[in-house]
Amino acid sequence: MNHLVLPLKIAICWKLLTIILLGYIIYSVKMYNFEQSAGNQRIKKIILVGTSETTRDPRTINTGRYSPWNQNLLKQSYNHNFIFNKNTIRFYSTSNVENNTKDLHPLKTYENFKENRLAILKEQKDKSGVYCLINRINGNAYVGSSIHLASRMRNYLNNTFLKSKQNINMPIVKALLKYNQESFTLLILEYVEPDYLTIRETYYITYVMPHYNVLKQGYSSLGYKHTEETKELLSELAKNRTHSEETKGLIARALTGENNPFYNKSHSIESKVRMIEAKSAYPVYVYNSYKKLLVIFPSVSTLAKLIQSNNSTIIDVIKEQTIFRGEWYFTNLPYDINNTPIISNWTSSKECEQLILNINNSSHIRKAVFVYDNNKNFLCKYEGVTKAQDALNINHSTIKKHAKLGSAYNGYIFSYERLIK
Structure with missing residues (x-):
């Protein structure tokens, strides 16, 4: 049996050698793929570098960005046993992000993000697109996208929103709080349909290589749908949920003053009418004692407020079809569908103002008496x-x-209503 030992040992050695070679090849392929996935980030053996899908921690001892000017410094720091966090060092082709943004051709530029607040919120309302925030102090940039640009910018301008637990660790948020919104310039790079937002955002991130972006690709949850199980779980979590007093206070502060989306604004007459009509169960038709249609009000509450009455009184008049203050009828349906109101605009016409004045001046009349022969x-x-x-x-x-x-x-006919021949 001894003559079989040597060939067996040789066979085992060959197998081990083959396994080692295969392992080395697989390792090399993985390293190559890793370097490719890192995009424009430069991988060096002496410095551990993560992909851009990482967060920066302000507690790390040293952070840096690769450039021809700081390459030696990074090597020297490593040789002196400084600890580098692999999630914090990012390498780009230059040390100044401004060089990567100077060739952009934005559709709209707002030099001072904070001072141009009103113009931004007005001009970007209901628009979807890609934007870029540039820190004028250090040249660093951030590229993002949103299906509601005005809403996104409003959040960036709201310090209470920025300081919330879910946002405070984002690099762009930290920069906005540190340098103030006044130090940033906003570029509207492109208006994009929601379906293509992620593609265009990724394009600009790749082109600019912005310092404040955590992800090196655009990301959006647009179109994502929760499973039925998740919906049920979220529903259960939302039931019987009440805000604490502290949370209520935070919400109130978040919507106070300039942070309120309706700050320094007021509804137009048209908007008020639409809101009233949306909340109203039915309109109120106002007739005079001759049963002529005078005007149509959008709701009971609107009429009650104008004539200094209350909703229940007007509703009773509508139900019982009694004459109001000796001269007017209120209905929720027209007496004649073909009737056209004498006063077409109840919001601003002088005729309507005079009518309301007459009704208010008759507030002392409960039941007028009409007398005929x-x-x-x-x-x-x-x-x-x-x-x-x-x-x-x-x-x-x-x-x-x-x-x-x-x-x-005694020769008179008495009535609480006008008798129409």
Whole structure:
């Protein structure tokens, strides 16, 4: 059996050698792929460098960016046993990011991000695109994209939003807080349809190689849908959830003053009308005592506020179809679908203002009494039963009785409504 030992040992050695060679080849391929995936980042044996999908930690001992001017410094630091965090050192072709942005041709430039706040929010409203923030102090840049550019910029201008727990560790957020928004210039690089945002953002990130970007590719959750299980879980978590007093205070401060999206703004008349109509259950048609359509108000609450009344009173008048303050009818449906209101614009016309004034001046009238002769010729309208009693020398209870029935007494016909021949 001894004559078999030597060939067996040789075979085992060959197998081990083959395994070692295969391992070396696989390792080389992995290193090559890693270097390719790192994009424009330069990999050096003496310095560990991560991809750009990393976060920077301010507690690291040393950070640096590769350039022909600081290459020797980095090597020297390494030789002196400085500890380099592999997640913090990023290498670019130059040391000044401004050189990477000077060839950009933005559609719109806002030199002072903070001072141009109002113009930015107005001009970028409802627009989707790619933007670039440039720090004028050190030249560093950030490239991003959003389907709502105005909303994104509003967040960047809101320090309370920036200081929130979920945002405070982002490099661009730290820069905005450190240098202030006044130190940044905003470039609107391109307006893009939402479906192509990620592609165009990645293009500009690759072109500019911005210092503040954590990811070296554009990322968006646009179009992502939660699974049914996740939806159920989120629903359960949201049930019975209440904000603490501290959270309520933070929310209030986040929406105070300049941070409020409606700061220094007011709704137009058209917007107010649309909001009223959206909240209203039905419009209110206003007729005079002759049953002529005067004007249409968008809601009960709108009319109640203008004539110094309350919603329940107007609703009762609509339901019972009684005359209001001796002269007006309110309905939620027109008496005649073909009727056209005499006053077409209730918001700003002088006729409507006069109508509202007349209704308010009649607030002391509860039930007016219309008096006719036996031939139903109109004689007079009294502001109440007492006034009619004094003028006609007829007991007020008698007037009430006949006014309810619209009947005649002592040569007069009494009614709480105008009799139309």
